[in-house]
Amino acid sequence: MGAKSIVASSSSKKSKKQHNGKMKKNKKIKKVRKSKKDRSTSDENEAGNLPKLNDQEINKNPDDHVTSDGILVLEKKSDDDEGFDDYDGHFDNPTDVPSTTEENKTPSLTVHGSERDLANNDDFISLSASSEDEDAKKEEEERQKKEAELLRIRQKEILNTDYPWILNHDHSRQKEISDWLTFEIKDFVAYISPSREEIEIRNQTISTIREALKQLWPDADLHVFGSYSTDLYLPGSDIDCVVNSELGGKESRNNLYSLASHLKKNNLATEIEVVAKARVPIIKFVEPHSRIHIDVSFERTNGLEAAKLIREWLNDTPGLRELVLIVKQFLHARRLNNVHTGGLGGFSIICLVFSFLHMHPRIITKEIDSKDNLGVLLIEFFELYGKNFGYDDVALGSSDGYPIYFPKSSWSAIQPIKNPFSLAIQDPGDESNNISRGSFNIRDIKKAFAGAFDLLTNRCFELHSATFKDRLGKSILGNVIKYRGKARDFKDERGLVLNKAIIENENYHKNVAE
Numbered sequence: 001m002g003a004k005s006i007v008a009s010s011s012s013k014k015s016k017k018q019h020n021g022k023m024k025k026n027k028k029i030k031k032v033r034k035s036k037k038d039r040s041t042s043d044e045n046e047a048g049n050l051p052k053l054n055d056q057e058i059n060k061n062p063d064d065h066v067t068s069d070g071i072l073v074l075e076k077k078s079d080d081d082e083g084f085d086d087y088d089g090h091f092d093n094p095t096d097v098p099s100t101t102e103e104n105k106t107p108s109l110t111v112h113g114s115e116r117d118l119a120n121n122d123d124f125i126s127l128s129a130s131s132e133d134e135d136a137k138k139e140e141e142e143r144q145k146k147e148a149e150l151l152r153i154r155q156k157e158i159l160n161t162d163y164p165w166i167l168n169h170d171h172s173r174q175k176e177i178s179d180w181l182t183f184e185i186k187d188f189v190a191y192i193s194p195s196r197e198e199i200e201i202r203n204q205t206i207s208t209i210r211e212a213l214k215q216l217w218p219d220a221d222l223h224v225f226g227s228y229s230t231d232l233y234l235p236g237s238d239i240d241c242v243v244n245s246e247l248g249g250k251e252s253r254n255n256l257y258s259l260a261s262h263l264k265k266n267n268l269a270t271e272i273e274v275v276a277k278a279r280v281p282i283i284k285f286v287e288p289h290s291r292i293h294i295d296v297s298f299e300r301t302n303g304l305e306a307a308k309l310i311r312e313w314l315n316d317t318p319g320l321r322e323l324v325l326i327v328k329q330f331l332h333a334r335r336l337n338n339v340h341t342g343g344l345g346g347f348s349i350i351c352l353v354f355s356f357l358h359m360h361p362r363i364i365t366k367e368i369d370s371k372d373n374l375g376v377l378l379i380e381f382f383e384l385y386g387k388n389f390g391y392d393d394v395a396l397g398s399s400d401g402y403p404i405y406f407p408k409s410s411w412s413a414i415q416p417i418k419n420p421f422s423l424a425i426q427d428p429g430d431e432s433n434n435i436s437r438g439s440f441n442i443r444d445i446k447k448a449f450a451g452a453f454d455l456l457t458n459r460c461f462e463l464h465s466a467t468f469k470d471r472l473g474k475s476i477l478g479n480v481i482k483y484r485g486k487a488r489d490f491k492d493e494r495g496l497v498l499n500k501a502i503i504e505n506e507n508y509h510k511n512v513a514e
């Protein structure tokens with residue numbers, strides 16, 4: 001397997017020394033000033049402005065309620081470290097498309113989350129609402145019929161294989177088995193990268209919501225952050241948005257409700273949840289035409305700063321996008337990507353991969369080129385965070401824009417540490433914020449990474465000693481990633497149509513700088 005040998009590179013002494021979580025000196029982390037807006041939280045506790053509650057109310061938290069127009073208002077009060085993180089993952093598999101048929105016709109409450117969440121009274125209730133108004137009901141039924149039909153068509157298109165990215169892309173004759181894996185990773189990423197149509201739908205969705213927002217609040221604007229503004233989204237990822245306004249104060253409970261109600265009236269939101277009193281007040285809903293899940297937060301700029309920083313990371317870090325997308329899909333398939341259930345969110349994944357690539361000894365010394373060695377790097381990523389990383393003692397941070405390790409014990413903002421076996425990742429925009437504090441299920445995440453390392457290395461050895469005839473049509477990556485999708489060309493169409501979220505984020509930063 002030569003210089004790129006998986007075994008040789010993954011067991012390199014130098015590599016282990018650098019990567020086993022041994023700490024570097026903690027340099028002072030660059031302070032990033034938080035804007036006033038970011039620090040503001042809603043203390044308001046208005047009463048009486050919301051519509052009366054209807055008969056279907058079932059309150060898990062005594063204060064949670066469903067309004068008469070079918071909007072669920074969740075009154076999250078506490079903000080403990082292990083609590084509910086309002087940033088969610090995604091619903092990124094065509095087979096995950098929520099059912100749009102029978103069960104949505106009658107109002108029903110669905111409880112999401114583990115027993116643990118329920119026990120903590122941290123449960124998360126979603127409402128499938130229907131209007132009492134007859135016309136609206138008919139309209140809704142019509143829409144649901146159309147969606148069901150669309151879903152049937154989409155499902156027919158889904159290929160009967162768990163590895164659609166290998167169709168017509170055979171790399172089994174590669175001499176280096178690690179090159180085979182590298183090519184498969186590239187194919188997978190091209191396969192799940194957005195088509196022109198998908199980008200246009202996202203652009204359109206955001207424009208429509210922004211227009212509606214401006215009708216309601218002329219002083220406000222809608223900005224996109226998160227994976228859509230960094231091109232790190234999978235096909236069903238949510239869109240994270242933030243409403244910022246000249247007059248401010250849009251994060252109040254009443255304003256959240258007004259916006260939710262306005263979007264609903266304009267047929268731009270279904271399955272709405274208003275989480276009014278969380279650390280980050282938020283509205284979550286599904287945009288009915290695109291079925292995209294949207295999260296809207298208020299009066300904050302930190303996500304917009306993070307989007308810019310992540311795009312800079314992507315420009316400066318070859319291989320970052322590929323590995324992040326693979327790890328995202330890997331965790332998503334195992335239901336380990338949702339922070340609400342202790343999984344690892346998109347932001348944490350980006351930081352883990354960024355840190356891994358920038359501290360990789362063979363990359364630092366320019367011994368290897370990341371893009372040509374994605375296979376080896378993926379295996380080593382799984383080895384590091386599955387087998388070697390010192391979760392008990394080591395925190396990830398950054399200094400002058402470069403990732404560093406430092407002792408968790410020296411990070412005053414996270415003391416006292418309740419659970420030492422936990423991931424601690426310093427927010428590059430706020431040194432007091434541990435972005436992975438909600439990821440309490442590190443045990444399973446670590447186990448999954450370790451398992452992936454074993455599965456991939458075994459598969460590499462197995463195929464390395466197989467004949468070319470036996471290798472034909474086989475997948476290496478498929479040993480750890482499965483994906484059900486339709487046949488599509490391996491065209492990453494991001495070059496054909498502009499992602500407006502990126503342009504707008506760039507413009508936002510230009511305006512701020514002026």
Ligand SMILES: Nc1ncnc2c1ncn2[C@@H]1O[C@H](COP(=O)(O)OP(=O)(O)OP(=O)(O)O)[C@@H](O)[C@H]1O
Nearest residue numbers: 087088089090226227233237303306345346347435
């Ligand atoms: N714990 C957190 N603390 C502060 N900001 C966060 C935190 N989690 C997420 N964010 C902000 O929200 C943005 C979106 O986070 P998220 O975890 O949804 O990642 P994502 O890149 O959008 O991935 P996905 O496609 O899975 O949604 C981040 O880029 C960051 O700005």
Ligand SMILES: [Mg+2]
Nearest residue numbers: 226227238240
């Ligand atoms: Mg997101």
